[in-house]
Amino acid sequence: MIEFRGVSKKYGANIGVDDISTSIGDGEFVFLVGPSGAGKSTFVKLFLKMIDADKGHIFYKGYDVTKLTPRLVPAHRRSLGIVFQDFSLLPKKTVYENIAFAMEIVQRPTRVIKRMVPQALDLVGLTKEANKLPNELSIGEQQRVAVARAIVNNPDVLIADEPTGNLDPETGWEIMRLLEQINRRGKTVLMVTHSREIVNAMNKRVIAIRSGKIVRDERGGLYHPDEDDDPLVCARPSEEALPLT
Amino acid sequence: MSFRLAIGQAFSQIGRNKVMAAASLASITAILLVLGVFFIVVVNVNNMAEGVKQDFDQIQVYLEDSVDDARRAELEAQIAALPGVAGTAYLTREEALEQWKLKWGENADLLERMPENPLPNSIIIDVSDLDLASAIVAGVSPLEGVEKVNYSQDTVDRLLHVTRVVQIVSLIIILFLIFISVMVVSNTIKLTVVAREKEIAIMRYVGATNWFIRGPFLLEGVFIGLISAIISATVIGVLYHYFIDRWGVDFLLLTSSSFVDEWFLTQNLLIIFAALGISIGACGSIVSMRKFLER
Numbered sequence: 106m107i108e109f110r111g112v113s114k115k116y117g118a119n120i121g122v123d124d125i126s127t128s129i130g131d132g133e134f135v136f137l138v139g140p141s142g143a144g145k146s147t148f149v150k151l152f153l154k155m156i157d158a159d160k161g162h163i164f165y166k167g168y169d170v171t172k173l174t175p176r177l178v179p180a181h182r183r184s185l186g187i188v189f190q191d192f193s194l195l196p197k198k199t200v201y202e203n204i205a206f207a208m209e210i211v212q213r214p215t216r217v218i219k220r221m222v223p224q225a226l227d228l229v230g231l232t233k234e235a236n237k238l239p240n241e242l243s244i245g246e247q248q249r250v251a252v253a254r255a256i257v258n259n260p261d262v263l264i265a266d267e268p269t270g271n272l273d274p275e276t277g278w279e280i281m282r283l284l285e286q287i288n289r290r291g292k293t294v295l296m297v298t299h300s301r302e303i304v305n306a307m308n309k310r311v312i313a314i315r316s317g318k319i320v321r322d323e324r325g326g327l328y329h330p331d332e333d334d335d336p337l338v339c340a341r342p343s344e345e346a347l348p349l350t
Numbered sequence: 351m352s353f354r355l356a357i358g359q360a361f362s363q364i365g366r367n368k369v370m371a372a373a374s375l376a377s378i379t380a381i382l383l384v385l386g387v388f389f390i391v392v393v394n395v396n397n398m399a400e401g402v403k404q405d406f407d408q409i410q411v412y413l414e415d416s417v418d419d420a421r422r423a424e425l426e427a428q429i430a431a432l433p434g435v436a437g438t439a440y441l442t443r444e445e446a447l448e449q450w451k452l453k454w455g456e457n458a459d460l461l462e463r464m465p466e467n468p469l470p471n472s473i474i475i476d477v478s479d480l481d482l483a484s485a486i487v488a489g490v491s492p493l494e495g496v497e498k499v500n501y502s503q504d505t506v507d508r509l510l511h512v513t514r515v516v517q518i519v520s521l522i523i524i525l526f527l528i529f530i531s532v533m534v535v536s537n538t539i540k541l542t543v544v545a546r547e548k549e550i551a552i553m554r555y556v557g558a559t560n561w562f563i564r565g566p567f568l569l570e571g572v573f574i575g576l577i578s579a580i581i582s583a584t585v586i587g588v589l590y591h592y593f594i595d596r597w598g599v600d601f602l603l604l605t606s607s608s609f610v611d612e613w614f615l616t617q618n619l620l621i622i623f624a625a626l627g628i629s630i631g632a633c634g635s636i637v638s639m640r641k642f643l644e645r
């Protein structure tokens with residue numbers, strides 16, 4: 106379970122997140138939506154401990170993420186899998202090596218790597234592409250490699266930051282099916298997205314953030330027009346937003 | 351991934367970044383060469399100073415010809431009681447002449463031509479503490495039967511002062527050079543780090559420890575430092591060898607002290623340079639990575 110309790114983070118005068126409290130249960134599938142600059146990335150970065158909270162606590166697996174010392178941060182991140190919008194594959198490594206790399210750097214034994222990488226490739230349906238370089242793959246396939254890399258260390262939580270942002274709708278759905286499949290295997294999935302079609306079709310829990318505050322949290326939620334990028338909407342005080350459920 | 355893998359990665363990094371690796375290798379080598387010259391100067395100055403100090407830890411007391419054995423024994427006892435005196439020895443005028451002949455070597459026949467021995471009998475005082483030498487001189491001079499006390503306090507003081515200055519100046523220059531080379535290495539490695547920024551970001555997201563990420567870069571710095579150390583110690587050793595061949599004898603005649611042994615010096619230089627080169631390389635890479643590993 107992930108629990109944010111009164112978490113605030115400012116960047117100088119700019120609000121990142123403002124007194125956010127919410128919790129995400131094990132095995133949940135959650136969309137994090139909101140306009141650009143609303144605090145979605147701050148939310149994710151705080152959980153990854155890429156930045157420090159000014160106030161509040163983030164509980165995960167019985168410890169407080171905000172209190173982690175630098176020595177303990179790597180262990181925390183190992184229990185999380187991350188997929189980025191821009192895939193972040195290493196261009197000079199093959200598909201197999203890119204996935205194996207995630208295991209090498211956490212110093213898993215070679216025999217474990219040899220067993221797990223093919224399993225991950227199989228899950229994302231890229232067994233035949235194992236020896237190709239990323240630029241020989243389609244964009245959708247590259248993102249599937251990134252998903253395979255994120256799950257190969259068997260994390261409990263998968264964080265996907267706009268994983269379909271650079272994909273055409275059809276390829277985007279491939280990734281969504283993959284994420285749903287991973288979720289069905291018991292992993293918690295937290296996905297940051299802008300895609301109205303995906304949010305509306307998936308019928309999952311939706312947490313909407315605006316100006317650093319959670320303005321909506323509903324199960325089986327839909328994407329609201331307010332969550333589109335609009336500087337005027339962003340600037341409006343959050344009291345005018347839809348009520349919390 | 352293990353130490354072996356980190357070594358492999360360090361080498362491939364140097365390979366990918368040949369020009370900059372060569373540039374920092376050249377810079378560190380150049381800096382170590384200058385450092386080596388200072389090192390040699392300091393070591394030889396120290397050596398010379400030690401030699402001179404040993405020459406000067408004796409005070410020679412010339413005795414009047416009228417002093418007989420009984421008076422001489424009395425004098426020796428009085429001198430031995432002074433603080434800072436380690437011991438005394440009696441040197442007859444004949445023994446003194448023999449010593450001169452030895453010192454002059456080939457030119458000793460000049461002494462033979464003297465009609466009579468011009469040297470007086472003397473008492474040699476071994477000084478245990480050079481700082482007390484002036485007090486001993488002051489204590490001995492007024493004693494009855496003492497013709498003259500021979501001790502060059504000024505020379506010793508001046509020499510010790512010069513040695514001190516040379517040591518301090520060299521130390522400052524050496525520290526400055528080390529600082530510069532750390533900067534040079536850290537800049538080179540920063541380029542490799544920037545080139546691999548994406549890889550490092552992924553490593554951090556996946557949960558690699560900072561030391562794991564640092565490893566290959568650290569080794570890269572260490573390799574560059576070590577190779578520079580070997581090159582510069584060899585060059586200095588060879589140059590020093592030729593220098594001694596060419597000027598060693600002149601130096602001996604001029605200062606009556608010889609150069610520090612070349613093998614001894616080169617070996618020590620290699621050890622010191624290796625330690626320095628490795629630390630410079632390691633510090634350089636840690637400095638250059640600090641920003642990238644903050645979180």
